[in-house]
Amino acid sequence: MAGDMAEKLRFRPSAGTMAALGLKDIKSDAPPTTAYIMLGEKCVRDCSFCAQAVHSTSGAGRLSRVTWPEAGEDELLAAIKKATAEGSIRRVCVQTVGGRGALETVCIAVSRLRAACHTGTAFSVSFSATAGLDDIGRILDSGADRVALAIDACNPKLHRRIKKADMAASRALITNAAKAFPGRISTHLIAGMGETEEELLKLASSLKEEGVGLGLFAFTPLRGTAMEGHPAPDMASYRRVQLAFWLIKKGLLEEGAMGFDGSGRLLYVGLPRAEVEGLAFDGEPFRTSGCEWCNRPYYNERPGTELYNYPAPLSRDEAARALEEATARLRFAGEEGGR
Ligand code: SF4
Incomplete structure (x- = not known):
């Protein structure tokens, strides 16, 4: 397929994206405001938490908890054009799972999707952290505003075990990419894989200082993956991390202003x-x-369980409960037991 500009591509929008684009009849209380579109079948990498990992036995049409049915290219591009013009879809995010070998296809896909989008639509590509700077530059030149290089596992031991990669190398790529393409590089951190709150938050803080865009997700055990038996994160811990992460992202909380126990x-x-x-x-x-x-x-x-990440504004009760969970065991500036 690589290099063949005429050949149709195999796009797999998430089921929620299909519904939001009017291509599937599913009711949802929280439609996506980003169109999530997966490219490729199985990843060349073997991350222990991922349904697309080379050794995962989850179906090819799964990623995270979500299913990704195949969509016809013409139908998809027409629906993207309409939804971005109407404003129901504000960003397109292409999730690539094919590794470096798929670069050519990714660039073709990005340029076709970008051409379909209404002016002003934001555009991200989530690409493998084994990419090189040239690869990232090519994806940006094809029409993406941002490239996300997911670090996911937040300490070197976990990174080695879960991502089968050297954390220093993944980290260096992000640092170099953020320098080469200022304001256009993002990453994802996953909470609950065995890291401490300190490791995750200090990593977030150092990435923020480099101008890297930050996404925080909760580890989700998925059947068929090597980590299917690992528990989802404790909610109180996740709420604390979310609160501090959000303050870090807003530039209000620096590493030296956080305190941790042993x-x-x-x-x-x-x-x-x-x-x-x-x-x-x-x-x-x-x-x-x-x-x-x-x-x-x-x-x-x-749906129906307490949400780690709310996809829409919280109700007053949800917000009060989440904030209470986040702050219940925290001390703030000037308080007894604080500094
Ligand atoms: S945070 Fe990640 S998943 Fe969300 S739009 Fe950005 S790159 Fe895509």
């Missing part, structure tokens, strides 16, 4: 409680965190 649990946030509660009262820190307009409905949880 097991790496966040204990202290160096801002006044009233300020944090005033900023977070509407539950914004507990919404899906990633590129603008990325809401990934039900990637990490089943």
